[in-house]
Amino acid sequence: MSGTTRKRFGKFVVNFSLFLLILIWTVPTLGILVSSFRHRDAIATSGWWNVLPHREWQPVREIDPKAEGFDPDSVMEIEGATGTFEEFREGIESPDGKHRITWIGNKRIGRVEVQEQVWTVDWNFSLDNYKQVWGGQDFEFTKADGTVEIVPGDDMSRAFLNSLAVAIPSTVIPILIAAFAAYGFAWMRFPGRRGMFTMIVALLAIPLQIALVPILRDYKTLELNGTFLAIWLAHTGFGLSLATYLLYNFISGLPREMLESAFIDGASHFTVFTWLILPLSVPALASFAIFQFLWVWNDYLVALVFLGGNPEFELVTQRMAAIVGARGQDWHLLTAGAFISMALPLLVFFLLQRFFVRGLLAGSIKG
Amino acid sequence: MKRWFSILVLLLLVVFTLTACGNETATTEAPTAAPTKAPTEEPTKEAPDVDFAVMPGGFLEKALTGEYAGTTVTVDGAMEGNDPDGVKFDRGVAAFEEATGIDVNYIGNKEFEATISVRVDAGDAPDIADFPQPGKVTQYVQKGVVVDVTSWMSEEWLSQQYNQSWRDMATINGVEAGVFHRFNGKSLVWYPKDDWEAAGYAIPTTWDELMALNQQIADDGDTPWCIGIESGAATGWAATDWTEEMMLRTTSLENYDAWVAGTLPFDSPEVKNAIETWSALWFNDDYVFGGRSSIVSTYFGDSPAPMFEEPPKCWMHKQGNFITGFFPEGAKAGVDYGFFYFPPVDEAYGKPFLVAGDVMVMFNDRPEVKALMEYFTVPQSASGFLEGGGALAAHQTATPDMYGMDMERGIAELVAKATSFRFDGSDLMPGEVGAGSFWEQISSYVAGSIDLDTAVKEIDASWPRP
Numbered sequence: 001m002s003g004t005t006r007k008r009f010g011k012f013v014v015n016f017s018l019f020l021l022i023l024i025w026t027v028p029t030l031g032i033l034v035s036s037f038r039h040r041d042a043i044a045t046s047g048w049w050n051v052l053p054h055r056e057w058q059p060v061r062e063i064d065p066k067a068e069g070f071d072p073d074s075v076m077e078i079e080g081a082t083g084t085f086e087e088f089r090e091g092i093e094s095p096d097g098k099h100r101i102t103w104i105g106n107k108r109i110g111r112v113e114v115q116e117q118v119w120t121v122d123w124n125f126s127l128d129n130y131k132q133v134w135g136g137q138d139f140e141f142t143k144a145d146g147t148v149e150i151v152p153g154d155d156m157s158r159a160f161l162n163s164l165a166v167a168i169p170s171t172v173i174p175i176l177i178a179a180f181a182a183y184g185f186a187w188m189r190f191p192g193r194r195g196m197f198t199m200i201v202a203l204l205a206i207p208l209q210i211a212l213v214p215i216l217r218d219y220k221t222l223e224l225n226g227t228f229l230a231i232w233l234a235h236t237g238f239g240l241s242l243a244t245y246l247l248y249n250f251i252s253g254l255p256r257e258m259l260e261s262a263f264i265d266g267a268s269h270f271t272v273f274t275w276l277i278l279p280l281s282v283p284a285l286a287s288f289a290i291f292q293f294l295w296v297w298n299d300y301l302v303a304l305v306f307l308g309g310n311p312e313f314e315l316v317t318q319r320m321a322a323i324v325g326a327r328g329q330d331w332h333l334l335t336a337g338a339f340i341s342m343a344l345p346l347l348v349f350f351l352l353q354r355f356f357v358r359g360l361l362a363g364s365i366k367g
Numbered sequence: 368m369k370r371w372f373s374i375l376v377l378l379l380l381v382v383f384t385l386t387a388c389g390n391e392t393a394t395t396e397a398p399t400a401a402p403t404k405a406p407t408e409e410p411t412k413e414a415p416d417v418d419f420a421v422m423p424g425g426f427l428e429k430a431l432t433g434e435y436a437g438t439t440v441t442v443d444g445a446m447e448g449n450d451p452d453g454v455k456f457d458r459g460v461a462a463f464e465e466a467t468g469i470d471v472n473y474i475g476n477k478e479f480e481a482t483i484s485v486r487v488d489a490g491d492a493p494d495i496a497d498f499p500q501p502g503k504v505t506q507y508v509q510k511g512v513v514v515d516v517t518s519w520m521s522e523e524w525l526s527q528q529y530n531q532s533w534r535d536m537a538t539i540n541g542v543e544a545g546v547f548h549r550f551n552g553k554s555l556v557w558y559p560k561d562d563w564e565a566a567g568y569a570i571p572t573t574w575d576e577l578m579a580l581n582q583q584i585a586d587d588g589d590t591p592w593c594i595g596i597e598s599g600a601a602t603g604w605a606a607t608d609w610t611e612e613m614m615l616r617t618t619s620l621e622n623y624d625a626w627v628a629g630t631l632p633f634d635s636p637e638v639k640n641a642i643e644t645w646s647a648l649w650f651n652d653d654y655v656f657g658g659r660s661s662i663v664s665t666y667f668g669d670s671p672a673p674m675f676e677e678p679p680k681c682w683m684h685k686q687g688n689f690i691t692g693f694f695p696e697g698a699k700a701g702v703d704y705g706f707f708y709f710p711p712v713d714e715a716y717g718k719p720f721l722v723a724g725d726v727m728v729m730f731n732d733r734p735e736v737k738a739l740m741e742y743f744t745v746p747q748s749a750s751g752f753l754e755g756g757g758a759l760a761a762h763q764t765a766t767p768d769m770y771g772m773d774m775e776r777g778i779a780e781l782v783a784k785a786t787s788f789r790f791d792g793s794d795l796m797p798g799e800v801g802a803g804s805f806w807e808q809i810s811s812y813v814a815g816s817i818d819l820d821t822a823v824k825e826i827d828a829s830w831p832r833p
Binding site: 085089106111139141143146151153217301322323324326327330 | 756
């Protein structure tokens with residue numbers, strides 16, 4: 001084996017395993033995507049893979065067992081095949097091997113089908129799920145006198161706007177504060193710096209759930225409950241420790257010489273921060289922005305506690321929880337719901353993606 | 368290149384903040400506009416004609432003169448504003464809002480049971496909470512944060528609106544903690560009506576008839592029952608319903624109440640007999656679609672599906688009236704499916720009916736809140752459910768002609784014919800048992816991983832004792 005073929009073979013193995021991994025990772029998403037275009041009853045009764053070509057037994061002919069006088073309590077001979085009722089229920093192959101004879105139903109109202117195996121695909125797609133998720137369900141009320149009134153449901157646009165109004169400031173505010181803080185911790189000398197920074201890192205390990213009741217109590221006194229300001233502040237607080245820590249790691253890694261020369265030229269801390277640090281930390285800022293945006297967009301608990309007191313401010317996550325119905329009877333709508341609520345975060349991710357990759361690599365290859 | 372990126376990102380940040388401000392103003396305007404609308408409506412001094420009964424001398428009577436117009440009452444509960452139940456609830460209180468000018472603000476969510484304790488602990492309790500499980504109200508009664516409804520509603524009025532059983536079910540530690548609103552009937556068996564008639568089966572009215580029918584359907588080559596108890600973290604609740612049905616059918620009401628209160632242990636002959644009664648049916652592989660082993664792994668909502676295949680693969684399914692929401696699209700009541708009363712086992716215990724419902728509990732003592740509580744005592748407050756289906760009105764003043772749906776009316780008539788009724792016992796037990804060990808142990812028992820004696824002992828051990 002020559003060197004080049006070995007190299008080529010190695011490349012093939014890597015590519016093949018990558019392809020396999022990607023396939024394994026994307027199959028569930030693909031399944032949900034396909035399901036979201038199928039009808040409710042189709043989702044409930046058969047798997048999404050039925051959209052792929054497959055072989056299925058389909059009836060060619062029907063026989064009425066009563067008219068033919070078959071006695072299901074004894075051994076029967078139908079179309080050349082012999083067997084008991086139980087065996088026919090499972091299906092018996094006809095002597096020529098091309099057909100299957102199956103008893104459908106019970107002894108009382110059953111029928112006999114002669115079936116043939118054919119290639120088929122189940123391509124009965126519809127946009128119903130998306131329409132119902134986006135447009136809301138219609139409700140039917142029958143009054144005592146028999147008149148029917150149809151009440152249309154709310155569409156989802158308000159939930160989308162609300163979610164944006166929560167997610168954007170909840171992303172921007174912590175980034176602004178954390179960038180200042182990270183700069184301070186990295187490049188300014190002041191007493192208690194180490195202690196304070198350790199505290200911030202320690203806060204990373206504290207679950208936010210334990211803060212819910214005390215914060216709610218404070219908000220109650222400040223009359224902030226159920227306002228956007230309340231949830232912005234809450235998300236800012238919960239996200240700030242991670243933001244400060246991430247940005248500190250990045251900003252403290254910037255070349256010292258560059259900052260020193262700026263100071264020698266007479267730059268103040270503020271000038272250095274706005275003209276040097278901010279532009280240089282764009283990758284770190286962007287990758288944190290993606291994290292925070294996704295977390296806030298997908299958050300259900302924090303929104304429920306601080307914004308739940310106001311039904312006007314229904315968010316996408318709350319909407320998703322509501323569409324399945326009081327007892328989960330409409331769970332098939334979640335398929336379409338997942339893609340609708342996913343659309344915006346995906347857009348954000350693809351727009352900021354190249355910063356994201358640079359952010360992950362930032363600092364790893366500098367000489 | 369680098370400068371390009373930084374300019375781009377700075378621009379992005381500016382745009383972001385701009386849109387944020389835009390959104391902020393746009394979305395905060397909407398809610399402020401809504402409340403200001405209410406007071407501008409001229410409060411009518413004379414009480415408008417309303418088509419619901421009003422308690423004489425109460426707060427609702429005053430509210431109808433417009434005395435509290437412009438105020439807001441918040442109700443928290445487990446329905447979501449946009450789910451079908453939330454819409455039906457809103458419809459029920461619309462008449463109240465229109466007649467009194469009081470705004471009812473329903474702020475439900477799916478995690479109600481978790482968030483209500485956070486809210487009450489933080490001193491941010493809603494004016495009224497809509498509890499689907501009265502057992503959960505106990506802790507708030509003990510804390511003394513619940514207002515007793517008898518403190519202002521007259522005995523005469525309450526006993527006129529409610530059957531004594533409903534009032535007993537709302538009474539906790541001697542405090543009448545709330546009033547019942549809507550409820551679900553559970554003692555119902557669903558069957559595929561058209562095929563059932565084609566096959567010539569008869570509706571069983573006694574336990575012997577039911578067992579004979581089971582055997583007949585099995586002899587005809589099908590499994591009579593569709594049973595599934597999988598429900599995520601709540602797997603097993605459907606089995607607790609069967610246990611409650613059997614407790615009501617095989618022993619006295621006193622024993623049922625004692626069992627729910629924790630004085631009659633699970634490890635008693637009565638409770639074990641009740642569980643064994645349904646086990647005889649469940650564990651017979653000829654009687655259950657998919658056999659015993661499939662019961663625990665079948666989602667309760669999907670379990671009736673084989674009943675709707677043509678021809679059906681199973682013929683009976685016992686569940687509360689909400690199960691119709693899971694039936695296939697286009698299945699028609701009275702054609703594709705029907706229901707009958709789950710027959711009594713021992714005639715000596717009459718015709719009991721198992722129910723579950725929502726109790727309205729008042730936390731904040733204000734006149735407009737009291738007015739709404741009074742409104743909840745009339746069946747018109749549940750009109751959204753009566754006209755839209757899905758639940759019944761708990762009030763004894765609800766007449767069959769208030770129901771728009773034939774099916775709900777039929778269930779209401781069945782409930783009216785019952786000799787006794789009891790609330791879903793597991794919902795009244797402490798959470799550790801009723802929403803915990805009872806579900807888990809009974810599921811293990813059905814799955815066959817533990818025997819009945821172990822299961823009942825484990826449940827008894829988990830009962831919280833002071």
